[in-house]
Amino acid sequence: MDLKKILIIFIFYIFSSDCKSEVRIDITEGNVNPIPIAILDFQNNSLEMNSLGKKISGVIRNNLERTGLFTNLRKETFITEKVNFNRKPDFSDWRVTTAQVLIHGRIIELDNKKISLEFRLWDVFQEKQMVAQQLQTNKNNWRRIAHVISDIIYSRITGESGYFDTRIVYISESGLKTKRKKRLAIMDQDGANHKFLTDGSYLALTPRFSPASQLVAYLSYFGRVPRIFLLDLETGKQKVLGDFPGMTFSPRFSPNGERLVMSLAREGNTDLYEMNLKSMNLSRLTKFKGIDTAPSYSPDGKDIVFESDRSGRQQIYTMNLKSKKIKRISFGKGKYATPVWSPRGDLIAFTKFLNGEFYIGVMYKDGKGERVVYKAYLVEGPTWAPNGRVLAFYSQNKTKKNITNPKIKVIDLTGRNLRELITPSDASDPAWSGLLP
Amino acid sequence: MIGSLFLSIIFHSFIILVFLFGSDFLGLKKKIKLTDIPIEVVEIAKKSEAVSKKIEKKKESIKKKNEYTPPKIIEKPKPPEFAKIEKKKPLEKQQKKIKKEDLKNEKKVDRLSSILNTIEKIKKNQDKEDIVKDKTVESKIPDFTGEKLTISEIDIIRRQFIPCWTVPAGIKDVSKISVSVKLKLDPDGNVIGSKLSRDYGSKSRSYKSVAESVLRAVKHPACKKIQVPKKKYEMWKNITLNFDLSDID
Amino acid sequence: MKKNVLLLVLGLFLVASCETTSGVGDGTGAQGYTGDGSRSSLQDYLINEVGDRVYFETDKHNINSSSAFKLETQANWIKSTPGFTIILEGHCDERGTREYNLALGERRANSVKEFLVSLGVDASRIMTVSYGKERPAAEGSTSESWSENRRVVTVIGE
Structure with a gap:
């Protein structure tokens, strides 16, 4: 057994991975299909807040879908509908749904009038958090908060500012x-x-x-x-x-x-x-x-x-x-x-x-x-x-x-x-x- | 003989080590992180108050100049309750740091695992055919003078990425943007690493969103394994994909 | 092209003024008004006996010869019947953009005004307003409807 030879191979492999003899391919076309997204209902333990959370998610889904740039995945395709807000989601669950982006959040009642919304936007393929924000507003202002969140999501993914809060x-x-x-x-x-x-x-x-x-x-x-x-x-x-x-x-x-x-x-x-x-x-x-x-x-x-x-x-x-x-x-x-x-x-x-x-x-x-x-x-x-x-x-x-x-x-x-x-x-x-x- | 036994021990322990730590890097253990993910707090408040004050001033100045009695309005528009947006600082920026480390680790693992694959193969051959082992090892040495990829082979690779890339059409200056990403493939054609040729830190928002669409494309499940001419591994183990939007409106 | 239009308009002005000088007093339906002077009776007479509207070619605002004839009758009646003002409403067909049609309607109303003034109608009795394509006379979207809609209508003022 020639130790030298093995060593050479070993060294070669280490360096070869940085070898510059690489193929360069131009990609000048892609698909223009909307990006599949999964938007979970904003959650809360109370029934009232839970239904408000549902309405807010609904407005966001509707906003994003209407741009034609996104398509909402149906709930039935989700493996789970509950994602712990403080944990990294199990991305393999979401990759099988074909979702490229995952949005989930929770809604909290601060007092009689005010609510707080927290949400996260994940890049499922890159397993990367893109946005995590908390917003507060009056309860009767829930439509606007949904529009503001839609703008944040749209803007983060497309690189353009949004237009939903208009x-x-x-x-x-x-x-x-x-x-x-x-x-x-x-x-x-x-x-x-x-x-x-x-x-x-x-x-x-x-x-x-x-x-x-x-x-x-x-x-x-x-x-x-x-x-x-x-x-x-x-x-x-x-x-x-x-x-x-x-x-x-x-x-x-x-x-x-x-x-x-x-x-x-x-x-x-x-x-x-x-x-x-x-x-x-x-x-x-x-x-x-x-x-x-x-x-x-x-x-x-x-x-x-x-x-x-x-x-x-x-x-x-x-x-x-x-x-x-x-x-x-x-x-x-x-x-x-x-x-x-x-x-x-x-x-x-x-x-x-x-x-x-x-x-x-x-x-x-x-x-x-x-x-x-x-x-x-x-x-x-x-x-x-x-x-x-x-x-x-x-x-x-x-x-x-x-x-x-x-x-x-x-x-x-x-x-x-x-x-x-x-x-x-x-x-x-x-x-x-x-x-x- | 003692020499090869010795080597075998080194390799095996190395493999075990990598598996021990590598699984951690790869998150194979599915250890659930309980770390709080930082949240940017935005209170919808002050900002709009300031704005509505400004508007009020404007109104006054217009009013002064005009004494026309306005026609009756049937339904007065209710101005939106101005949401108040007040930004608090992000609680922590740990997340970013963690991410970077993860990336580094990933890279290490990628390289190691490809090395390991090859070494393992070599080892198997050693055990089977002791006598011809030298030859076997030699034949495993990559062929540097190997054939280049033909145009049609390149085209086959190119076509596979098209469905994975959702084109961010319509964004500003889209025709001036091109994003290059370096891919690393294993001998089976699996994409085991991807990196932008240039970081997008200082670039425009348009560039950033194109770059992100590209990164999503090369990590798309449908583009995880690429159909490649297996024999020519050396030619395609590193590929640079240049996503160019100049032809797309 | 533009020159031709101008010449045509000018020519018509001349013809028209000739006719008025010779035509005054020989009754082109102008002296027949015997109503009570109310707005509605004036308007009725204008529509039924005098003729309240003239038509235009696409994108044009010049007065053609048949319009000139009608306007002459109008001018004679207005001059001989004091005590009211008129509003000239300029209209367009629907085959144009909203803003351009508003401007074009104003242009048409104004060319009628200038014509009437040239025939001796007191300018202070004439107001103009443009409705662009907002108030068509005919409902349809056919070339007949459009030509009916490219018009200036004379309305008795309040």
Whole structure:
């Protein structure tokens, strides 16, 4: 027996494991299936708390499932439904369920009013804890805590901030097409807590949420004069935004909520104006014979993007607010309208009309990389979720001699995971809030 | 003969030792840890109070400038009860430390077990054929000049990872991100180790979430054992997978 | 293209003003109003005897010749019947975005206003409002409906 030889082999094996002669393989595709997740009901020994815990888990499941990025595993597939909160879960039990992520937690009643929620998020494959947090809130605020937890989970897994703790204002529609009743309404992002904000005795259109506060700007035909109104959701009070000769419409808040850009139509000419909401000073941004409308701020508030027919057809332009320099960015066929800058800053969503069809699309801020996200007989008015990866808009389809009633739809900017938002009646003009403070 | 007996004793005791400690490292004993996992405490309180104050100020300034009487509102919107978010410090950061140690241990075990596998085989052969043992040992020496993997063999390996990887599509700057992970495989094609080529500590959130999706992919149960041309172990025992999203929108 | 439209509008203005100078007093249905001057009776007369609306081409706001003729009748009636104001309501069809249609409706209402003023109607008696695509006259989603909906309607003010 040659000891030397064995030793050489031994040494070789130690070093060979660090040997650099390795294969390099590029993987440029994967599956786009939703990630299987297991969310256990939040537990407590008392019956009341246990059922509240169940409701909270339910809201979280619903939130995550609706993104299309996750799929909830059914309870029946679980080997156990109880995981000791203070112990590492037995991951082999969860791997067999195909869950990639496990969420479990407990709910504790602190006093008559307050509850505390503790939860953990585990990466089942890596056997790694991703999040462990405790949250406290009032009992009647349980839906919001469910949304906050959903945001934490979503954000930890996808790397984007969440958008579940948000609301959507929109226009609720009913009645005949020729005498359509249009009311301002608001709901949670998941359709819960629906409320009407106006009574429908006058037309309400194109609401916009301030990204930084609880203000909503919208076009109201109160007194048969179309003007922009500001509604404070906290006090329920509203007021007209300045008194201008002509019609003000198409409002949009700046990202910090301190300014508002809008259109003012007067004597057949529509131009853009910016108003400082603190000083109420108005400054004119464009002066061109033609229609300049649908302005929207960039996330840093330094530029705006808007549509104009100055070239003879609706196209998209950007303007630097300081230099007032205007640049056309859309050059494609068809009419381009209602551009909306993504809160993430990278993309601009827009409406396009081409060959009798409407499209929702996105393009980079220089106009390149145009991509269609959704197409319908009529679809318009995109609004971004505050994380900049989900879009809402409303759409209508063609029937034989008419069109279907408008409904709000939500879609991932990849064009996947289309969902309809369930509303009490027909719905149009959605506008997403920022993340609630 | 005495020499080989001596060696055999060394090896065996070594194996026993590794099993004793290795099982601990691997958690084979299923010892349940009773350690408290730290929790980040977030009280939903103060933060929003501050915000609503700010909003109030804003409101006042707008009110002053405008005397228009607002139209009647049918249903006043109830503002959400502002959840109050107050962050307390994480109780402890032990968990992280433990994790790191675990990782290190795991690595050690991986290397040792692959060594052991081979040595065991060698040993068996020794016992059976005493005379030809030298030859046997020699034949077990990996073939350095072995054939390279063919393109189709690489493609077979590549395809196996596709279903395991859930693409984090749609995230910001997704087309600019690529994540490399180094895999270590045992002779049967089992993935016994994985490590990111670059740590994501200082990288963007987008990069981090792509990196995590990659780590989940290579630890996916369906990708635990990879179909490989067994003879060419030397060529695939270390594989670098480069997950590239530039073609994915 | 734009120039052509402008020329056409200008030309119509000229034609129209010629006609008014020659046409004043020879009754194009304008002097027949004998109502009580109430808003509803004025509105009825406007709809049934004078004609309360004119139509437009897709995305256009220029007054075509048949519109010019109608508006002339309107202008004569308004001038000869003092004591009320009018609101010009601009409308569009549904094949456009909401914001653009609001602007386009205003543009249409305004071009009618300018036309009426050019015919001698006192500008202070005219108000304009745009309804964009919010108040179609015809229910359907056919090209006939759309052309019926691209209109400016003259309404008696309150």
